[in-house]
Each structure stands twice: as C-alpha cells, then as structure tokens.
Amino acid sequence: MRWRLARMMRERSGLAGLGLAFLLIAGSMAFEEYGHLLKATEPAIGNYSIHDGDTITIEGERIRIIGLDAPEIGSGARCASEASAAIAARNRLSDLLADAEITLRRDGTDRYGRTLAYIYADGRDVAKLLIREKLARPYDGGHREGWCR
Known part of the structure; x- marks a missing residue:
C-alpha cells in the first residue's frame, strides 16, 4: 500500500512539473506577442x-x-x-x-x-x-x- 502511494505521488509530481513547464512556455510566448502592451502609451x-x-x-x-x-x-x-x-x-x-x-x-x-x-x-x-x-x-x-x- 505504501509503495503504491509513493508511486502515485511521484507520478503526480511529474505531471505537475510538466504543467509548470507548459505554463512557462505559454507565458513566454504570450509575453513575446503581447508584452508591448505593458509599456505605457x-x-x-x-x-x-x-x-x-x-x-x-x-x-x-x-x-x-x-x-x-x-x-x-x-x-x-x-x-x-x-x-x-x-x-x-x-x-x-x-x-x-x-x-x-x-x-x-x-x-x-x-x-x-x-x-x-x-x-x-x-x-x-x-x-x-x-x-x-x-x-x-x-x-x-x-x-x-x-x-x-
């Protein structure tokens, strides 16, 4: 039982890492496209x-x-x-x-x-x-x- 719980936690942390990587890439792409809007007119x-x-x-x-x-x-x-x-x-x-x-x-x-x-x-x-x-x-x-x- 403990073995199964540890395995589930490792798998979920891997998914969280992938999710974080996706968010960083998407945020970077969005900033490249729309970052100019942060500058004041x-x-x-x-x-x-x-x-x-x-x-x-x-x-x-x-x-x-x-x-x-x-x-x-x-x-x-x-x-x-x-x-x-x-x-x-x-x-x-x-x-x-x-x-x-x-x-x-x-x-x-x-x-x-x-x-x-x-x-x-x-x-x-x-x-x-x-x-x-x-x-x-x-x-x-x-x-x-x-x-x-």
Whole structure:
C-alpha cells in the first residue's frame, strides 16, 4: 500500500512539473506577442506629417508603425498598382489620424534610425485597422511580399 502511494505521488509530481513547464512556455510566448502592451502609451504632441501608410513624422521624429507593411509610395513603388495602393493607404492613415487623439507606444528603432512604435487614433490601433481594410499587410520584420501583380 505504501509503495503504491509513493508511486502515485511521484507520478503526480511529474505531471505537475510538466504543467509548470507548459505554463512557462505559454507565458513566454504570450509575453513575446503581447508584452508591448505593458509599456505605457504617450500622447503624440506637436505637428505630424504622413509619409506613406506605415511611416509618419511627429515634430521631426520619423516613426515606422509596428505591425504592418504598406505599399511604397513615389519612386519606391515598383509598379503603377503599388503606387496607387500606396496613395490609398496614406490617405486612409491621414483620415484615421485627422482630428483624433493620437497616442503611441515606442519600441526601439529600426536599421534606418526610425523610431518603431505602435500608433493609436482615439485608442484604435491604426496598423490593425489598415490591415483589416486590406490597405496594408501584417508585418513582423521578416520577408515582405511585393505589391505588384
């Protein structure tokens, strides 16, 4: 009887260890995905301009919006359809930011020296809105697909 009890306790402690390992891995993955939400947002103070669907400037600070890839504008466009899609994305971003309370959550810089930040218009994540409206694509820093068909 004691032998059986000791065996059950060992088996249960093994399961508890597996459960703990699972929780640690899941928590780590969740933090990687949503950890940026722990950083405070701050109001965007001053004048701003919109370069394209994923880059804005606030008081001289160039900001690359995290989470999306928008078509390139002007000479960066590789075809006419990309150029027109870029204008549509820029115009929609302009509409979203116009008369909105703009807040941002900075998260480092990119290789071009631009600030990386999540941008919110009246509390709404502009990257998610542009992606939902098919004016941009999700982007996490990896390979980007072209916009020309």
